Amino acid sequence: MASNFSEFMNTTPLAQNSTTPVMMSMPPLPEYLIRTRFICEHILMPLICSLGICGNALSLCVLTRREMAAATTCFLTAMAVSDLLLLMLQVPAFFSLNANIASKDSFQSFIRFYTVIRYVMNNVFITCTGWLTVAVTTERFISLRFMFHPRLVCTIPRARLAIIGIFLLSFTFHFSKFFEYVPNPDLKSPRVLLTTYLVHTPSYETYVHVANIALAAIIPVFLLVVANSFLIYFLATHRRRMLRHKATASANLTSVDMLHVSAIVVATVLVFILCHSVGVFLALTIASTGRNEVFLRPAYMALNNINTVLVMVNSSVNFLLYCAISRKFRKTFLNIFHRRLSRRDTWTTAMPLSENSTGTAGTNLRITNGKVYTSSSKSVTSNGSCHSHSGFSATRADV
DSSP: OHHHHGGGGTHHHHOOBTTSOOOSOOOOOOHHHHHHHIIIIIIIHHHHHHHHHHHHHHHHHHHTSGGGOSHHHHHHHHHHHHHHHHHHHTHHHHGGGSHHHHTOHHHHHHHHHHHHHHHHHHHHHHHHHHHHHHHHHHHHHHHHHTTTOGGGSOOHHHHHHHHHHHHHHHHHHTGGGGGTEEEOSOTTSSOOEEEOTTTTOHHIIIIIHHHHHIIIIIHHHHHHHHHHHHHHHHHHHHHHHHHHHTOOHHHHHHHHHHHHHHHHHHHHHHHHHHHTHHHHHHHHHHHHHOHHHHHTSHHHHHHHHHHHHHHHHHTTSHHHHHHHHOHHHHHHHHHHHHTOOOTTOOOOOSSOTTTTOOOOTTOSSOOBTTBOOOTTOOOBOTTSEEEOTTSOEEEOOOO
């Protein structure tokens, strides 16, 4: 998670108190730690970040289309932005893998100042992604649980307000990290950063840093486990509830649509929990023993490198999840990048929801396989619903 990933930039093993000289050399690193670092930093990180940047950029191209507008899509778009920025932050560090570039004094000076910014913003964007995942899971849970109470359902303006609040609060919460480390002015020293008095202040270590771990790592994962469990439960029982309410054909379309969109959220949350499981373990260990005690031990240093790779994987795989689950996402993606948009294409639900329904002759709308949405339809409400001119209405998919 955020607090553990922040240690990835070699700040803890290489940083010392700026007012205390080093009295003894560090012991040699074990072979397994050297191999783990090489595989994670030199092979996996550049590959995963490159693929993740491309995937999130493609996700934004699809999710920002007008026909994809919905509250859930707003949260997924914000997650793609946060993940994209997180992955792009790692790119300058990859140039240090080139010996010719890394040996230049100008690059060394730049990378030491950049590491401080990277340290803070990594925490900000990982926290944003975590709480955006909590927000979209909560939104899906409310939409399923209270689907017959439209006033309780999250709308696009509410989703945008929540997104802005998450980004602002995340940055404010991690602002103090700008003062934890300073660049090492001695370019000949292998230590990139030096710790400040703030890190060694007992009250800061006890309260601020522990609160950081709790709010950025432990609490979001706990909420996701609880909310996702309820969401899976309602997905499993939703069909029976719809039958008890004797819903209309339009409501049935809405029901199946919401089930499918919720399945995307469930898959995203499960991947998030899996990828951050190592980070939660490290966060709990740091909270109980302190970060210096943890990240000076080779075993935890190796786990930290693995955790960093898993965090990058979590920020890179959402595009694959959308393509695997959402038919509408795949169709929109192919239409955008194959340039085969035509007036006959219909923007409907994420699944073939109306394969068995039949259209009504004599209507003014184009009907394909019982679907009544056209690419030129502009009667779209803020909650993602679309109304045709023939009196029949159905709710469009979020994804």
